Amino acid sequence: MTTAKFATMPASLDKRLLAARTAWVAVTVLVVALVALGVPGLYARLIAGVDERSVTDLGWTLAGYGTYLTGLYLLVVVAHLVIGAIVYWRRSNEWIALALAFALVCNGALLPLSLIYPSGSVSPVVQLLVGLVTYIGLVTGLSLLYLFPDGRFIPRWTRLMVIAWAGLLSFAIFTPNSALSLAAWPIPLQLLVLVVWSGVGLFAQLHRYLEVSSPLQRQQTKWAILGLVLAVLGPFGYFLPFVILPALSDPEVPNILYQRIGPSLFTFSLVFRLIGLTGFTLALLIFPASFVVAILRYRLWDIDVIINRTLVYGVLTGTLALVYLGGVALLQTMFYGLTGQGDQLAIVATTLAVAALFNPLRRRIQAVIDRRFYRRRYDAARALAAFSGTVQEEVDLEDVSQALLRVVEETVQPLQTSIWLRDIRPGS
C-alpha cells in the first residue's frame, strides 16, 4: 500500500507526527482512566435502571445482570483498544494508521462513556474530557471514511466536508446549547446532516474503489470500509435501543400494576431488551473486527502476524476462562451432590484440565484462524501435496493438465484459467 512513511517526511511533518503519536498515548490513557474509574458507577447505574422483579422472574440476579452488561461494554472497549494499540505499535509512522488508532480507541469507548457519564450529571472537567474523547472519535471515524486507505482526499473537495464536520461537532459537543450546535437543531435536520456526511463519504469510497484503487487495495479495503461505515453510522445505533426497545423493565412501574398485568409482559420485554442491547453492543465490534479481517486476510499494513497472535491468544484465554468457570461450577455441583463437599477438589481438577487443554486448544484455534484467514497458505500446502501425488500416478497429459488447472483454481481462484502447451511435433 502506498502511504507516506515517517522516515521520508520533512522535519516539520516529523514533529507533527511525533506530537500526534504522543497525543494518542495521552488520549488512550485518558480513555482507560475514564472507563476504569467509571466501571463501579456503570455497574450501579445498570442495576438501578432495571426492574428487579423482571430480573428475578428471569431466574437471574441483579449482580448477574449488572456484571453481564458491564462485561459486554468492557469487551467493546478492550477489543477496540487492543486493535488500536497494535495498529499504533506497528504503523503509527503513517498518518492514516494513526488516525485509525485514534478512531479505534475513542469510538470503542463512546457507548460506555455516554452511559457512565451522562451529560449534565458530572463535573464540567469530566464532561470536557468525555467530550474530547467523543469529539476525536467522531471526527477521526468520519475522516477515515474520506481518507482511507492512502490518506489522501479523493475527490479533493471532500476535505471541506471533513473540516465542516469537525466544526459542526465542536459546537455540538463543547457548546451544546449554542445556535450552531447540531444537538440543538431539529431532529430531521440532524438526520439530514448525518446522512449527507456519511453519504458523501460512501460516495468517496465508492469512487476510490472503482476509479483509483489497485486490485490489491480493493481487496484490502473492502472489509475495512465496512467497519468504517459502521463506525460512522454507529452514533445512530447508540440511540436505537432506547427508541425501539421496551422500557418496561424500568423500576418505576408500581407493583400493583406489575402484579395486575402479570410478570410475563415485563419479563419478555426485559429479555427482548437484553437481546437487543447485546446485539447492538456486539455490532460495535464490527468496526475493529473488519480491520482485523482486512489485516489478516489481505495483509493490510503487513501486521497480520501480530493480529494473528492476538486473536489466537485472545480466543484461547477466553475459552479457557469459560472452561475454568464452567468446570468449577459443574464439578462443585457434582461433588456436593455426591459427597456434600468438594470445593478444593473441583478447583484442582478444573485447573489440571485447563492446563492439559492449553496446547491442544491453542493448536486447534490456530488451525481454525489459519483456515479462515490464511486460506492460501493453508490450502496451497494441501493442494500441492495432493497434486504431486496425482502427477506421480498419471501418465495421460490431458489428465495432468486437468489436475493442474484444478489445483490452480482451488488455490489462486482466478477468474479464468488456461494452459498453453507447446506443440513439439516435428516440423511445427
Next chain:
Amino acid sequence: MRRSIKYLFLLVASLVALLAMSVFFVNRSVEQRLARTYEFPIEPIEVPSDAAAIERGRHLVTTIFFCQECHGEDLAGKPHFSDPLSGTVSARNLTAGAGGLGGKISDADWVRVIRHGVDEDGHPLIEMPSNSYYYIGDADLGAIIAFLKSLPPVDNELPERDLGLFYQLAILSDPSLIPAEVIDHTAPRPPAPEPAVSAEYGKYLATACTICHGPDLSGGTAAGAGLDLTGGGNLIEWTEVEFMHALRTGERPRGEDIDPSRMPWKRVGKLTDDELRAIWLYLQTLQ
C-alpha cells in the same frame, strides 16, 4: 451452494410470513375485543355531595383501593408505557381538568367505569381492576364518585391508547386484563357489610389486596408478589399489634423494613384502627 441459499431464503421468507400472519392475527383478535360495545343496565347509585361522604370517598380512594398507584398522587393520570413494542397505555386523568373525565361523564358512567371496567362509550377498559371493585357497596361507590367529582381540576392530556404487540400478547394470555370480559355484569351483588370490627368487613376491605396477594390471599407467584397472608403463611408468628405496627410504620416484627415500592404500606397504614383490626380478623379466618 446456490441451492442452500435458495432454501435458506425460502425458510427465512416463510418464517417472516408466519410471523407477520401471527402479528396480524394477534392484533385483529385484541382490537376486536377492545372494539366490542358492552350494554347492560346500570344500577342507579346515589352520589352524595356532603362533606362526610366526600371524606369517606377520599379515604377509600387514597388507602385501600390504591387508585393513586396507577392514576398518580393527584389522580390526574399518568402514562404507564410508551414504546413501540408495548404500545402507549396510560391511566386516565380522573379530574375535571383538560384531558380528564371529571365533569364530562355522568354518575352512571362513573359506575360503568369503576364497577364494570367499561368506558363511557361502552368499550372495555384495560388494566382497571374492576373485577375486584365490582363488589364495592353502593354507598361506598357513591362516596368514591363524590370524591372524584370534587377533585381540583388538573390539566393533563394523555396520549390515546395504542397497544403494541407485547401488550396484545399479554392480553391474549390473561383475559382478566380486560375486566369487562370476566365480570358477570348482571350477577347479583352481595350486600356490602356494615363498617365494623368484623371478619366480614375485613374481607370487604381486603378485596383489592388480592391483586398482589392472590385471589385467596395465599401469596402471589410472580416476582415481587405479595406474601401469603393466610393462617399458616408468612404472618403466622405475627400478632394483631405487630400487624398494625407493620402497616403503620413499614417495619416488620423482626425489624426488617417493608419495601414501599412493593407493598404500599403508607397507603394501607392510613386505615383506621378498626379497619385494620377488621382486616386482621379476616386474615385469621383464612386457612
